[in-house]
Amino acid sequence: MRLRILALAVIGGLAVVDAQSQFNAVGAQVGVPILAGQVTSVGDGPMEGVLVSVQKAGSPITITVVSDEHGRFSFRPEKAPPGQYSLRIRAVGYELEGPHDVVLPSDRTTSVHLKLRKTEDLAAQLTNTEWFMSMPGTSEQKRPLIECMSCHTIERIVRSKHNAEEFAPLLRRMANYANNSTMARVQPRVAEREIPEDRVRKVAAYLATINLSAVPTWQYPLKTLPRPKGRATRVVITEYDLPRETIAPHDVRADRDGMIWYSNFVEQFLGRLDPRTGEHLEYAFPTLKPGFPTGTLAMEPDGDGNWWLAMMFQGGLAKFDTRTQKFLIFPIPAEMNTDATQQSMVMPRQSHVDGKVWTNEVSKQSILRLDLATGKFESFEPFAGTPKSRMHSPYGLAADAENNLFFMDFGDENIGRVDAKTGASTIYPTPTPNSRPRRTMLDSQGRLWFAEFAANKVAMFDIKKETFKEWDVPTPHTYPYDVFLDKNGELWSGSMFSDRVLRFDPTTGQSVEYLLPRQTNIRRVFVDDSTTPVAFWAGNNHGAAIIKLEPLD
């Protein structure tokens, strides 16, 4: 098939959000808070670990701080310039009493006293993790539900009134939605999938025991996680709302100039956010297969800082040349392209070594490699010769200095390697069975850091020694999605479940979990090492927002 390279003009400036340019325009004294206060409740007195968020009227930017052990909190003017703000809190079990708006003048510190009262709707405040902790049932019964958070919260399930019989057709229907579906944009698959009837019945029967099909309210106690304490309260979180609720930021990364780029899981755009001004741009690229689900998953830079996107059900790879601001599209050729074709991952990091870019073919459990000179794809079957009944799924990718590929076997429990020269594969089973390794990064010392999604662990694989280390994450039912090792050797991780960001020191075993202000579905995580302390970035895949988390230590 003739190579199709589509060069596209940029569609830029679709939406420009409120600039944060007032940053330095304020008369406020440096170091003096613009807003300070204390959080108390009748029963508890001063409350530690309450998230206090302020959003300026008309601005897409929300700033959050956390109250200390005396219940005190403060905002700096460089984070919250003068103006009118709405105010909200997050503290599981509580809600804010009284007015929620505050006007901040520039010439003095505004003081507020936030009084909390017990909430009457605790269920509305639970994270997915807390629902998983609360629901009765065996781990075998709960385990299938960890897939549901790809598209929606568990709250949606437990609040439903379907009985087992009503659930069955619903499950069959949802199984034929693409994984790049959100509540704001549901996308049916084109290639239909059959579902074994006994599995549907089993899951449907369980769901009917945890929801409101037979009872007016939940008969099991709702368990909650403790509020942040100590070090976990010393943080500032910035949320940048994106201009459409359909935008589903999946992979988020900073470039060399500090611009934040993201892949959109359901739409044919590459997004860019200027965190200094709040300016938001989107770059459009074409739909290759009309009628098929749209959107991209992995976004990775090549050696020149160009962005590569894995085009999912559109079948192929897109390269965004950051210099010319144009896309090059590499479609999967017709003879390899089926209705089930799906590229979720791309690894162009070492393509300058041999002119090859790695990707995957999810529908065939195989690896593909693009030759940049010819536009041809070659296929690798890393599990050829192993039992067919065993499900594999090459997922998170990394490449070493010779462009040998390392992949996460998300369907099973292995790290795999494909030799760039011979195509031979090496499989390394993780110490924990059924771990389902998800996304990964390779550090400068030749260590792969990765999240073991189903094992609730983060892990390291030393490429030279061919050995593993694994660590339990502190909170059960976190199901970590990805990890990032920062310049200090600390590991950061996010989750689709817990609304918490994990910071973990593998040398001491110490960890901090930062609670986020909203329900936050995190996929790829990124740490900007250019500042001290470092800054953590991720997308809220179901919340149309980009999140920056700055620890104060």
Added chain:
Amino acid sequence: MKHAVGATDLAALAVLGLIWGAPSPAMAGGTSLDDDDHHDQPYYFGFVKDTNGDTVPNAKVTAKIKNMAIITHSDILGAYKIPIFNTDLKPDEFGLSCSKEGYRQAGTFMRTAPVSDAKVPIEIDCTLQRE
């Protein structure tokens, strides 16, 4: 093109966790499969021992099949497990070796004869000799 699923595949998969259909489907950009249970799957296991019969922990164990290698390490008790092999391989399609610094391999001993279609794990011990 519809995604075809063979009856045999479905039968084999029925014991697994939530299956959204196929041996090659995907959710979350990866898999739909949630298989907590690999008990029916064939695997190789055994011990790495020295020539005195004492177990050797943290030795590298390599299983080779055609163009693929599976690599693991023996645990603190000298035991290893290689979970994803067929049990019906012909002898010349399969090789198991072990290594550790300060040792050379002395031999392997298959304790369980591979039987086609068997669910029984195959036990192979690997012996190292001090250099």
